[in-house]
Amino acid sequence: MSEIAPIPLSQLTTLRVGAAPERMIDAHTRDELVAALRDVWSDDGEWMVLGGGSNLLMGDEPFPGTVVRILTRGFEVVGGAREGRVRLRVEAGQNWDELVAWTVANGLAGIEAMSGIPGTSGAAPIQNVGAYGQEIVQTLVEVDLIDASTGEVSTVPAADLALGPRTSVLKRHYGSVPEREAVILSLTLELEQVGTGERPIRDARLRSALGVAEDAAVSLAWIRDHVLAIRASKGMVLDDPDADTHSAGSFFQNPILPESVARTLPDECPRWPVEPDLDPVVVIPLESYDGALPRVVSTRADVKVPAAWLIEHSGIEKGFRLPRSRAGVSTKHALALTNRGGATGGEVAELARFIRSRVAAEFGIVLQPEPVLVGVEL
Structure with a gap:
């Protein structure tokens, strides 16, 4: 060091x-x-x-x-993968999009829809990075991490990270500390060997985002190129001359609401069902176990609504700025707060506070920031 x-x-x-x-x-x-x-x-x-x-x-x-x-970099193929798949161990400092580009060029599927996401690979599991129907939880096998409390290095299975919608036990959410204070050293992904030829897209969300018919066949490279184009149109691919890309990506999380609360929103507000937890812990006393498992019944009825829709329909348009502020909402995407040139952290925070207050006043929903905030309050 x-x-x-x-x-x-x-x-x-x-x-x-x-x-x-x-x-x-x-x-x-x-x-x-x-x-x-x-x-x-x-x-x-x-x-x-x-x-x-x-x-x-x-x-x-x-x-x-x-x-x-x-600043650690690099990745390597390691053993243990299932048939038809490849495992990659990736150093935490490895540029994420460079990794995605390599997997696409080598015919490995599983993270191609996350093309163009900026940052390093070690950050991906912390908030379960995802885009267009793919999330890191779908391909993550394990992470090597070092615990802040003990200084010990250990290998932790993905199942122990409580990966959820933009969260994990390692995520430092605004106003709280992570459940586990640790730093990721490397991560292991298991990707499907599909080759570089064309094949159908199984995920309906990705097909919808790309405008692809259910029976259409495309290559991983085609998916990557089109995802990059979509992200660029929203100012979500880093481009130095474009101030819309001087952001932290999506600044607010898409709220997950009980269905009863979501029903109070206007009918035109998009909403997506959140998949229920179908793997709860069920404890059956041994003396009463008869060889049959009880039927799993999910009581969850949550839906996700787009924060960008809430922002725009609270009266804040793309390109909005507070008077005399050098921070502004992206001209391409209402969910990105941008530095238009010389903005301070205080100016970005002031804009974020204003947006939160407008959405709360209009819809009764308090948006939660997605980035990590250090030395600044909303």
Whole structure:
């Protein structure tokens, strides 16, 4: 590991805000990363890790602690995959889209719909990254991580991470601490070997997003190209000259509401059923077990509604700005808050607070931020 002169976080985050921290360490290998974290934790001071900086809103005051930059890169094929599949172990600092491009070129399916998502691979399991019907939970096998409380490295199965809609036990949600304070060192994915030729798209959500008929056949490369085009049209692919891409992606989570609450929204508000939990823990006393399992009955009736729809229908249009603010809603997508040039973290937070208040006043729903907020409050 190497301690470097602190770099302003406005140069290292996609929202382009944040002062230089008190201290900064670069970790280029797994051993350096482990050593750096153990060293930082031994001092019991404030700390944070930084990957691609694409899901982060920093405050304007210098971070009063150590920032550890995860610069580990690379991935390799490992054993243990099921027939017709390949397992890849990916270092946490590996650029995510470069990984996706490699899998597509090599005919491995499972993450192609997540093309163009900025950031590093280690961040993917933390919030169960997903797009157009694919989520990391569908291909994640396990992660290697280091626990902040003990400094111990362990391999944790994906099933133990409680991966849900943009969440996991590792996610630092706004206003709360993660259930498990740990840093991902690497992740293992299992992808399907489908080749580079054309084949039908099984997922209806992806077919709908791409405008593809149920019986149409396309290649992984075709899917990637079209997903990138869709994301670019929404300002969700990093492009330095385009201020709409100077964002943290989707700033607010799509709310998941009880069906009874969703019914109070206007009929034209889109809503998608949330799949019920069909794998609950059922405890049957041994003395009463007769060889039959009780029928599983799900009582969940939740639906997801689009935050972008709520924002626009609360009176906030694409391109909206508060007076004299250099932060604004993207001109292409109402869910992205952008730095139009020289905005501060405070200006982005002010805009986010205003949007939350408008949606709450109009629909009675409090939107939750998706990025990690450090040194700033909504």
